[in-house]
Amino acid sequence: MSDQPLFSLRNPWFGTSVGITAAIAVLSAIAGLIWLPLAQPNLKLAGVWDAICSAAGVPRAAVPEAGVKPDFKTSNVVMTSEMLTRVNQVSIGRGATLAQRCAICHGPQGVSDAHSPNLAGQFAAVTYKELNDFKTGARVSVVMSPFAAAMSDQDMKDVAAYYAYLPRVPSNSLDTGRPAPAVVVTGAPMRNIPPCGSCHGDIDNKAGSPWLGGQSAVYIKAQLEAFASGARRNDISQQMRNIARQMTAEEIDQVAHYYEAQP
Amino acid sequence: MATETDHGLGEAVAARIERRWATLSLVIVAFLVGMAAYIGIHQATMPQGRVETADPKTLHLSGEFIESNLGSEMQPDGSVTVRAIGQQYSFTPQCVVVPAETPITFRATSADVVHGFLIEGTNINTMLVPGYVTDLPVRFKAPGDHVMPCQEFCGIGHQGMWGKVKVVDKAAFRDMAAAKRRLTCVD
Numbered sequence: 001m002s003d004q005p006l007f008s009l010r011n012p013w014f015g016t017s018v019g020i021t022a023a024i025a026v027l028s029a030i031a032g033l034i035w036l037p038l039a040q041p042n043l044k045l046a047g048v049w050d051a052i053c054s055a056a057g058v059p060r061a062a063v064p065e066a067g068v069k070p071d072f073k074t075s076n077v078v079m080t081s082e083m084l085t086r087v088n089q090v091s092i093g094r095g096a097t098l099a100q101r102c103a104i105c106h107g108p109q110g111v112s113d114a115h116s117p118n119l120a121g122q123f124a125a126v127t128y129k130e131l132n133d134f135k136t137g138a139r140v141s142v143v144m145s146p147f148a149a150a151m152s153d154q155d156m157k158d159v160a161a162y163y164a165y166l167p168r169v170p171s172n173s174l175d176t177g178r179p180a181p182a183v184v185v186t187g188a189p190m191r192n193i194p195p196c197g198s199c200h201g202d203i204d205n206k207a208g209s210p211w212l213g214g215q216s217a218v219y220i221k222a223q224l225e226a227f228a229s230g231a232r233r234n235d236i237s238q239q240m241r242n243i244a245r246q247m248t249a250e251e252i253d254q255v256a257h258y259y260e261a262q263p
Numbered sequence: 264m265a266t267e268t269d270h271g272l273g274e275a276v277a278a279r280i281e282r283r284w285a286t287l288s289l290v291i292v293a294f295l296v297g298m299a300a301y302i303g304i305h306q307a308t309m310p311q312g313r314v315e316t317a318d319p320k321t322l323h324l325s326g327e328f329i330e331s332n333l334g335s336e337m338q339p340d341g342s343v344t345v346r347a348i349g350q351q352y353s354f355t356p357q358c359v360v361v362p363a364e365t366p367i368t369f370r371a372t373s374a375d376v377v378h379g380f381l382i383e384g385t386n387i388n389t390m391l392v393p394g395y396v397t398d399l400p401v402r403f404k405a406p407g408d409h410v411m412p413c414q415e416f417c418g419i420g421h422q423g424m425w426g427k428v429k430v431v432d433k434a435a436f437r438d439m440a441a442a443k444r445r446l447t448c449v450d
Binding site: 013017020024027028031032035036037039040042043054055057058059060061062063064065067068069070071074075076078079080187188189190191192193194195197198199203204206236237238239242243245246 | 281285289292293296300303304312313314315316317320321322323324325326327328329330331332333336348350351352353354355356357366368370372374375395396400410418419420421422423424425426444445449450
């Protein structure tokens with residue numbers, strides 16, 4: 001008994017236990033890779049091989065073409081959080097020259113009282129995205145669209161880099177003691193309104209969301225109303241329309257005046 | 264001689280015990296495999312049948328998750344496909360409208376980080392993982408409103424990420440679908 005080798009086919013215990021283990025593995029594989037996938041009619045499998053590949057998790061690309069095409073221009077900018085974050089002195093220099101034509105509305109230092117956006121210190125990705133959207137027609141403005149139409153991709157990057165390089169200047173309505181409205185601090189979760197600062201830079205920055213401190217209240221209000229009504233829809237996948245739509249007129253007013261008073 | 268008999272008896276007992284334990288463990292293995300198969304088939308857990316990929320950075324440029332293609336689509340066979348995306352910090356469409364008593368397929372993905380996809384009052388609870396498409400067959404029993412909070416921490420504005428699901432009567436949905444190809448209940 002003791003001199004009989006343990007791992008040998010002549011040992012009936014060894015043969016039986018290996019056989020049963022192998023049988024369980026084969027049966028489970030057939031059940032998991034073939035039988036169960038084929039038992040799901042909604043998977044619309046092409047055959048046994050397709051079932052095995054699906055169950056084993058072989059990735060495939062999702063449907064490449066959309067059924068319903070948009071009847072308006074949407075933004076074609078691919079936003080990433082690294083976008084235009086590297087400072088490039090040559091780009092800033094070129095941008096400074098190009099930005100002279102912007103000064104009449106946006107101010108020689110990127111700040112003005114004309115109710116146009118103050119661009120000094122704005123995230124470069126934001127300025128670049130908006131210029132691109134004006135150029136493609138995803139965002140429309142009688143003033144900006146013709147300017148952007150003539151700009152090359154590099155021009156837009158340079159102007160964006162230049163304005164990002166300029167220091168932020170507080171507006172004339174600076175009032176840091178002004179209490180923050182509830183919608184800025186906590187949002188309104190049940191209405192799908194997160195705190196403004198979770199994207200706009202005061203707490204965290206979502207790529208493509210502008211810095212709002214010191215912007216004209218008139219401008220902020222007009223843009224929130226345009227997002228809410230759907231007049232402006234260059235926000236990728238409705239990220240801002242979803243929020244503006246849920247805000248009350250009073251909240252829009254509070255937010256606009258609060259951010260104007262911030263540095 | 265006596266010792267040899269004792270030895271043979273001991274061997275027989277050991278073999279019997281060995282066989283019983285082996286049978287018991289086989290029954291346990293068979294039960295576990297059977298249980299996994301049963302809850303999979305009866306949708307108690309909803310293992311996804313396929314792995315499909317979608318680039319989170321370019322969802323808005325082409326493919327089935329572009330803005331105009333999101334929402335509920337009535338299929339020729341009477342079932343409904345709902346396409347949605349999760350992003351920091353909202354679901355698009357913000358309000359999903361679906362018919363009751365109808366097979367529905369949710370197809371959703373994330374445009375940035377991992378989001379949760381949970382519909383209150385149902386056993387629908389999965390994740391939206393950037394890069395992958397979540398495909399979920401479901402069925403709603405009765406008309407009613409449900410909330411759809413993101414249940415996976417997705418960033419500092421996570422608590423503000425709430426969608427809505429409106430389950431309407433089958434006939435009412437059919438009327439809506441006749442007028443528009445992609446339906447939402449966003450006001």
